[in-house]
Amino acid sequence: MGLRERKRLETRTALEEAAVTVVLRDGFEHATVDAMCAEANVSPRTFFNYFESKEDAILCVYDEKIDDARLTAHVRNSLTNDLIESVVALVVSLMGPAATGRSHQKSRIEIIKKNPHLLSRHAAQITRMNEHLVKGIRLLLSADSRFSSDSAAEQEEEAELLLAVSGGALRIAVREWIADDGNSDNIQARAAELIRKVITTLNE
Amino acid sequence: MGLRERKRLETRTALEEAAVTVVLRDGFEHATVDAMCAEANVSPRTFFNYFESKEDAILCVYDEKIDDARLTAHVRNSLTNDLIESVVALVVSLMGPAATGRSHQKSRIEIIKKNPHLLSRHAAQITRMNEHLVKGIRLLLSADSRFSSDSAAEQEEEAELLLAVSGGALRIAVREWIADDGNSDNIQARAAELIRKVITTLNE
C-alpha cells in the first residue's frame, strides 16, 4: 500500500475514532462536526470528503465509488444457487453493517442503541445506492432461469422489488444484531430466512 | 372551516405554488428557499413549519400528525379481502403521490421528470413514517388468518417486510405514473400487481 493510500486510511480512521470519542463524550445531539474535526486534526471540509453526514461517521459508511468492474466482482462473490441468498449477500457486501470489524465496535453499538435513528441511515444508504444495487441484482437475475425470459423493463422492476425486500430484511437482521450487542452470527442467513418466511406465508 | 384553518391552508397553498413558480423560473438547483418565501410572502422559518425540506414543497408532502384514531380510520378504509391490496392501499392513503389533485400538477410532473432525485424522497418518506405504517399493517395482519397465529415479534417483522415490498412497488408505480405524465390510472392496482408477480415467480 502506497503512502498516499496509507495517509488516506489514517485520516479516515482518525475521523471514525474521533466521532466515537466525541459522541461518547457529548452525546450525539450535542456532538458537532467541528468537535470531531478538532479531535482528528482535520478541517470540517475534509470531514465531508469522507462522510456524507455526521451519522455516517459513526456507522463508518463511506460512499465508495462502484464502477462496473467492482460491481461484477461483488456479484461473482455473491453467487450461490439460491437467488434470495445471492441477493442478500450482494446487498450486504456492498453496504452491509459497515461498522463490523472496526475498532471501538462495542462503543458504536452502544451509541446506535441510544440513537435508533442512526439505523434509518441504513435504509437511506440503500436508496442512495439504488441504481448500483439494482444493476447488480439484474446480473443475478440473468443467471436465474425463472427471470431470464422477462423483458428488460420487467427485470428492472423485479430487481427493484427484490432489492426492496432484501433491504427491509437486512434492516431487521441488523437491528437484531445490534440488539444482541453484535454477537448474533450470520446476518445474511437471517435476512434470507425472513424473506422466505413471508413469501411462503403469502402463498398459502 | 374556521378562519384560522382557512388562513393556514392559504399559507400552505401559497408556498406550494411559490415553490413551483420559482423552480420553473430558476431550476431546482438554483431555486432557494428564500426565493420561494419571498414569492409567497412568508418568512423562511415559516416554510419549515410546513415542509421538512425544499423537495417536500414540490411534492406537496406534509408531515401530518398521525394519531391512533386517524390511523385506524385509514386502516378501515384500506381493508379489502386481499392483503396485498390492503397494504398498498394503506401506504398510498398515508403517503401516496401527494402531488395528486394539486394545482399546477402538470408543472410538478415536469419538474419531477427533470429532477428524478425528487422521487427518492418518496422512499425517505416511507422510512420516516415507518413506525406508523408498520403499526397500521399489523392491524391489517391481525385480520388475516395466515398471520394471526404468529408471535408479536414475528408480526412486526412480517409487517415490516410487507411495508418494504409495498413501498418498493409503490415507488415503481409512481415512477411509471410520472413517466406517463400523471395519466395512468390506479397506481395502487399496479403496485399490487407488481408484488404478486414477483412473489409468484419466486415460488416457481
Place this chain on the structure above:
DNA sequence: TTTCAGATACGCAATCTTGCAGTTGTGCAG
C-alpha cells in the same frame, strides 16, 4: 532528478435546517 497530472486538504461563502423565544392573531369561555 525533474516534471506533471491527479489526489488530498483546506478556506470560504451560500444554503439548508432546526431550536428557541418573542409577537400577533384566532377561538372560545365567561
Place this chain on the structure above:
DNA sequence: CTGCACAACTGCAAGATTGCGTATCTGAAA
C-alpha cells in the same frame, strides 16, 4: 366585550452540507 390559551408567523443564531477555487502532496513517467 374581555381575557386567556393556543396556534401561526417571525427573527435569530447555531450547526450541517455543498460547491468552488487554491495550495500542497504523491505517484509515476520522462
